[in-house]
Amino acid sequence: MTTPERVAVEHDIAGVGSRAVAQLLDWVVISVVLIGSLILTAVASLTVPAWLLITLAIIMFGAMPFAYFFFAEWRFGATLGKRVMRIRVLTELGAPIGARESLVRNLVRVIDFLPTSYLLGGIVALISSRSQRLGDMAAGTVAVRIPKRPGGVPKAAAVSFVDLVAADEATAGGVPPRLAEIIAEFESRRGTLTKEAQETLASKIAARVERHLARPPGMSDDQFLSYARGRYG
Amino acid sequence: MTAMSDAADARLARPMDLGAILDGAFSLYRRNFVVLVGAFGILLVPIALLAIAIGGAAIFLLPPVATLVTPAIGALAVADVAVGIRPTIGGIWSRMARILPALLLTELITLFAVGIGTLLLVIPGILFYVWFSLSAQAVAMENFRYFSALGRSRRLVKGSWWRVFGILIVIGLVVGIASNLVETFVLALLGALGIGSGVSVLAPSSGTAHLASISRLLAATISTVLVGPVSALASALLYFDLRLRKEGTDIAAAVDALE
Numbered sequence: 001m002t003t004p005e006r007v008a009v010e011h012d013i014a015g016v017g018s019r020a021v022a023q024l025l026d027w028v029v030i031s032v033v034l035i036g037s038l039i040l041t042a043v044a045s046l047t048v049p050a051w052l053l054i055t056l057a058i059i060m061f062g063a064m065p066f067a068y069f070f071f072a073e074w075r076f077g078a079t080l081g082k083r084v085m086r087i088r089v090l091t092e093l094g095a096p097i098g099a100r101e102s103l104v105r106n107l108v109r110v111i112d113f114l115p116t117s118y119l120l121g122g123i124v125a126l127i128s129s130r131s132q133r134l135g136d137m138a139a140g141t142v143a144v145r146i147p148k149r150p151g152g153v154p155k156a157a158a159v160s161f162v163d164l165v166a167a168d169e170a171t172a173g174g175v176p177p178r179l180a181e182i183i184a185e186f187e188s189r190r191g192t193l194t195k196e197a198q199e200t201l202a203s204k205i206a207a208r209v210e211r212h213l214a215r216p217p218g219m220s221d222d223q224f225l226s227y228a229r230g231r232y233g
Numbered sequence: 234m235t236a237m238s239d240a241a242d243a244r245l246a247r248p249m250d251l252g253a254i255l256d257g258a259f260s261l262y263r264r265n266f267v268v269l270v271g272a273f274g275i276l277l278v279p280i281a282l283l284a285i286a287i288g289g290a291a292i293f294l295l296p297p298v299a300t301l302v303t304p305a306i307g308a309l310a311v312a313d314v315a316v317g318i319r320p321t322i323g324g325i326w327s328r329m330a331r332i333l334p335a336l337l338l339t340e341l342i343t344l345f346a347v348g349i350g351t352l353l354l355v356i357p358g359i360l361f362y363v364w365f366s367l368s369a370q371a372v373a374m375e376n377f378r379y380f381s382a383l384g385r386s387r388r389l390v391k392g393s394w395w396r397v398f399g400i401l402i403v404i405g406l407v408v409g410i411a412s413n414l415v416e417t418f419v420l421a422l423l424g425a426l427g428i429g430s431g432v433s434v435l436a437p438s439s440g441t442a443h444l445a446s447i448s449r450l451l452a453a454t455i456s457t458v459l460v461g462p463v464s465a466l467a468s469a470l471l472y473f474d475l476r477l478r479k480e481g482t483d484i485a486a487a488v489d490a491l492e
Contacts, residue, residue, distance in 0.1 A: 017255020017467070020407045085252045119414050126263055145252060182487050189248070192392075192478040201481050204488050 011094065011144035014087040016125050019143055023118065025081030030065050037064075066106060074102035086146045101139040108135035175212050175228050183209070183229045245315045246483055249474045251400055255407065258467035265310060269462035271322045272306045272329075277461075281454040285447055292446050300457060301340040301369075305329060307465025308373035311473060328373075336372045339382045343368045346383070363398045364390050370472035389475040400471055408464040412456045419452040 014022075037060050041053055072079040077088045077096050089097050089105070097105075112121025112133045121133035130142050175183075186201055193201065202221035209215075209228045219227065249257060262269060277299055284295040309328055310320040318324070329336075343365045351358025364387040371377040371385040390397050428448050477483050 014252070015256030016259040017257075017407060017463075018252030020410075021251065021255060021403055024406065086250075087252070117410060117414055119418075122411070126259060145256070148250070176491075178487075179491060182484060182491075185487075186481065186484050189478070189481065189484070192248075193481050194479050197480045201484055201488075204485060208488055208491060 011090070011142075012147070013131050014085070014143040014145045015131050016122060018085045018087060018145065019082075019125070019131070020118075020122070022079070022081035022085040022087055025084055026068070026079045029080050030068055033064065033068075034061060066109075069106045069109065070102050073097060073106070074099050082143070086148065087143050088146050089141050089143050092140045092142055097139070097141055101141050103139075105135035105139035105141050108133075108138045111135075175209055179205075179208060179212070180229060183225050186225070187229065245311070245470075245473060246486075248477045248483075249470060251403060254400065254467055254470045254474060255404070257470050258404075258463050261310065261314060261466050261470075262463050265314075265320055268320050268322055268325070269306070269310060269466075270458055272310075272325045273303060273458045273461055275322065275326060276303065276306075277454050277458050281450055284450065288443070292450055296450060296454060296457075298337075300461070301344070302329075302333065302336050303457070303461055304369040304465045304468050305332065305336050305373035307462060307467075308370040308469040308472065310462075311466060311469035312374050315473065332372055332376075335378045336369060339368050339372050339379050342379060343383060359398075360394075363394055363401065366390070366397065366401055367468065367472045367475070370469055374469070374472065389472070389479060393475065393478070397471065397475070401468075404464055404467045404471075408460055408467070411463070412460040415459055416452045416456040419455050420448060423448045423451065 037057075041057055045053055069079060073082075073089050074097065076083075077090070082088065089102075091097055091101060109121075112118055112124070112135050114120045118133075121135070125131045125133045125136075128137075130136075132142060136142060183205060186205060190198060199221075202225060206215070206221040206224050209225065213228050215224050216227070245257075277296065280295050280299040284291045287295075306325055306329065309325045313320040313324065346365060347358050347362045349358075350356075350361040365383045367386040367389060368377075368382045371382040371389075375385065377385045428444065428451075
């Protein structure tokens with residue numbers, strides 16, 4: 001996408017799969033609210049006139065799903081389901097959508113839903129190169145996936161001051177940025193790796209790092225990688 | 234599988250979350266629609282026709298057995314994409330033909346284990362189902378066989394049981410809804426053509442009941458051929474994702490790429 005200031009912004013397009021799950025979650029939310037309002041209506045029926053209750057129920061059931069999608073996407077760029085799936089609705093230029101875009105894409109939602117369960121919208125999105133349903137095309141919007149914030153990196157293994165000084169004296173040059181990225185990736189995913197994979201990868205990466213950084217005496221592969229990342233990463 | 238060419242799908246180069254797995258499955262489905270539908274159709278359409286020709290219990294028995302091996306088609310397609318090869322029907326089926334007996338037997342063992350587990354008050358059945366849910370992928374992608382394929386699946390799922398369970402449920406839900414939509418549409422179409430319509434549920438004659446069975450089988454077959462690849466691709470991507478998470482093959486490949 002290119003913003004009006006001609007700044008190129010890259011986004012991952014949210015595909016049919018993640019949007020389908022977001023939609024299922026949204027309908028769970030809507031159903032809970034509608035069932036809750038039904039219960040309230042039943043309780044209120046003891047004191048409020050029947051015609052008023054029926055009018056309110058019709059407005060609630062007819063307008064609530066539309067209002068939910070319209071307001072959530074206009075104000076926050078995403079419904080609750082989309083938030084869970086880390087999806088955001090943007091204009092085709094990458095800007096947040098306004099009331100007009102939200103109104104159009106949610107009015108056309110009725111057509112996307114035809115003949116039932118978003119069959120038409122799903123097929124159109126599947127064919128579309130940017131996974132746009134008819135509502136997106138009419139409003140000039142796209143649904144994109146928001147990347148997960150980088151997770152915390154585990155604390156570095158303890159390295160003694162003597163080791164650091166010794167290594168500093170022996171060091172020439174630094175770890176290339178790409179290798180530092182690989183070390184960071186390895187450390188952030190250490191918890192999911194099998195023990196065998198941890199050892200194999202630590203050894204493989206440490207051997208590579210040693211081409212750029214002298215290993216302090218007595219330092220294990222894991223300690224050396226933590227040290228290298230802390231020192232140069 | 235560890236080395237990824239430049240042409241390989243970038244999304245396979247990192248572990249994926251649920252959204253990425255589903256989006257990846259639909260994206261691969263869209264880009265390889267003819268190949269995947271063709272690869273499924275080559276197996277399922279003749280089996281359905283054979284079942285209709287034999288009649289009787291074959292109508293209810295043969296197609297589900299054939300469906301057991303379809304996850305491997307998605308696995309082989311993903312294996313191709315991972316190394317930058319465009320999947321073809323010939324390429325997939327030349328490998329499927331080699332692994333078919335082992336694949337079928339492995340899946341029957343899995344089904345038996347899940348069945349026994351279900352008889353033991355359901356919970357063990359669910360436990361086994363999740364543990365062994367990726368056995369077909371283990372056969373297709375890494376040449377594991379029979380009990381070793383089940384063991385491979387269990388090792389990959391270990392530590393991620395709830396995550397895999399949740400992802401399988403969501404895949405089943407999304408694909409199930411899509412599959413039902415297609416099946417209903419095809420049944421309505423067949424009904425409009427006078428095939429399988431007008432069957433009395435309360436007192437069906439043998440002729441109309443047989444016709445209804447055939448129309449249901451045809452609808453189920455068309456639905457599986459059209460929608461089944463999405464499920465097979467999503468399961469294969471889940472397998473791929475678990476391998477990356479457990480073995481860090483992408484990290485090893487990134488180090489090798491520095492050479």
